[in-house]
Amino acid sequence: MRYNLHSIKYISLCVLKKIEESKNKMINNKRMTIIVPVYNEIDNLERIEKTFVDYLQQSDTASKVLFVDDGSADGSLDAIVEICKKPEFGYLKFDKNYGLSSAIKAGIDYCDTELIGYIDADLQTTPFDFDLLLKEIDLHDAVIGFRGKRKDTWSKKIQSKIANAIRRTLIDDGVIDTGCPLKVLKSDAAKKIPFFDGMHRFMPALIQLQGGTIRQMQVQHFERTAGESKFNIFNRSIKPLQDAFAYRWMRSRYIHYRVEERSSN
Numbered sequence: 001m002r003y004n005l006h007s008i009k010y011i012s013l014c015v016l017k018k019i020e021e022s023k024n025k026m027i028n029n030k031r032m033t034i035i036v037p038v039y040n041e042i043d044n045l046e047r048i049e050k051t052f053v054d055y056l057q058q059s060d061t062a063s064k065v066l067f068v069d070d071g072s073a074d075g076s077l078d079a080i081v082e083i084c085k086k087p088e089f090g091y092l093k094f095d096k097n098y099g100l101s102s103a104i105k106a107g108i109d110y111c112d113t114e115l116i117g118y119i120d121a122d123l124q125t126t127p128f129d130f131d132l133l134l135k136e137i138d139l140h141d142a143v144i145g146f147r148g149k150r151k152d153t154w155s156k157k158i159q160s161k162i163a164n165a166i167r168r169t170l171i172d173d174g175v176i177d178t179g180c181p182l183k184v185l186k187s188d189a190a191k192k193i194p195f196f197d198g199m200h201r202f203m204p205a206l207i208q209l210q211g212g213t214i215r216q217m218q219v220q221h222f223e224r225t226a227g228e229s230k231f232n233i234f235n236r237s238i239k240p241l242q243d244a245f246a247y248r249w250m251r252s253r254y255i256h257y258r259v260e261e262r263s264s265n
Contacts, residue, residue, distance in 0.1 A: 032063040032134075032184070034117035034127065035107030037100055038080065039070040041121040045079040048121060049089075055127040056088055061134050063117065065089045068107050071097030101200045108190045116190050120181035129219040133184040141189040141212030144204055145219035146177035163201075163240040170244040171251070173205035175216070182219050194250065198243035205247065209254055 036048070052065050067080045071094050080091045092106055108116060115137060117130050125145065133143040167178055178201050185207070193199065193206045204214045 030062045030064045030113050032061055032115040032117050032130075033107070033111045033113045034063055034065045034119060034130070035068060035104060035111070036065060036119060036121050037068045037070055037103035037107070038072060038076050038121045039097065039100075039103075040072050040074040040076060042072075042074045042076045042079060044121055044123065045076060045083065048123060049083045051123060052089075052127060053086070055130070059131055061115075061131070063088075063130075064113070066107050066110065067091040068103040069093045070099070070103045071095070099197060101195065101197050104200050104203075105195045108187075108193075111187055111190075114187055116185045116187050118181060118183045118185070124222050125180065125182040126220055126222070129182055130184060132219065133182070133217055136215045136217065137184050137186065139213075140215045142183060142185040142204060142207050143215045143217060144175070144184075145180045145182035146216055147180050147221040148218040150221050166241050167201070167244050170241075171202075171205055171247055173202075173208060175204050175214075177216075178202070178204070180219065194254075196246060196250070198239065198246065201240055201243055202247050209251060211256075 034052075038045075041048075056063060056065075065088060067084070067089070069077050069080055069091060077091075077093060083089050084091050092110060094103070094106070104118065107118075115134075117127075119125055119127055119130075125147070129145060133145065136143045164176075164178060167173070167175070183203065185203070189207050189210065189212050190203075192210055193203065199206065207214060
């Protein structure tokens with residue numbers, strides 16, 4: 001059978017199209033999107049890339065990583081763009097710094113997978129512990145970590161204890177460690193969370209407010225090895241107090257209803 005040049009070109013284009021469709025299917029056939037907010041973490045990004053490449057290769061759950069650059073000014077975005085040449089990585093870029101809650105919300109808004117993972121860019125928790133949380137996610141709306149053996153400075157530990165004590169006193173949500181950044185959430189529950197600045201401290205409570213269930217599991221914690229913490233006594237203690245009152249106000253006015261019956265027309 002003879003083929004003319006036109007036929008060969010057509011067949012080649014069809015083959016390339018099928019290869020591209022197959023690649024896209026592999027990339028999009030993921031169960032979890034891992035949100036990683038980034039704000040001036042240039043010194044951490046090489047380690048982040050290596051750690052996530054290793055994790056994604058060994059995990060039984062097909063996942064992808066979504067960086068949310070929160071207005072970094074240290075070259076982090078350039079490093080992220082380079083990392084995202086790998087198909088398992090993607091990014092969103094803010095036009096300025098909006099804060100952690102906005103970065104998490106953006107990641108949730110743009111998520112197109114069944115599950116959402118969340119981890120901080122400082123890697124004081126490890127993505128390898130996602131596999132521990134994923135074992136329980138089918139039975140709950142969210143599985144969240146708590147840091148059993150914290151590797152922070154004594155001042156950070158005290159500030160965190162104060163913040164957790166304030167939250168438990170004011171909202172009594174039963175969460176052991178609201179500041180632990182390692183979480184897995186079902187996307188349909190996460191997308192229903194009512195958002196406000198500071199909501200990242202109350203994600204489990206906001207899921208419970210919708211009637212959802214959470215599970216808490218101990219995860220590993222490590223010292224920060226690069227970059228600088230973005231938290232201080234104000235945003236660890238005073239700001240959480242303000243946000244706890246905001247949550248109490250919202251909870252007291254939250255609308256709950258259940259339709260028992262409806263007409264057929």
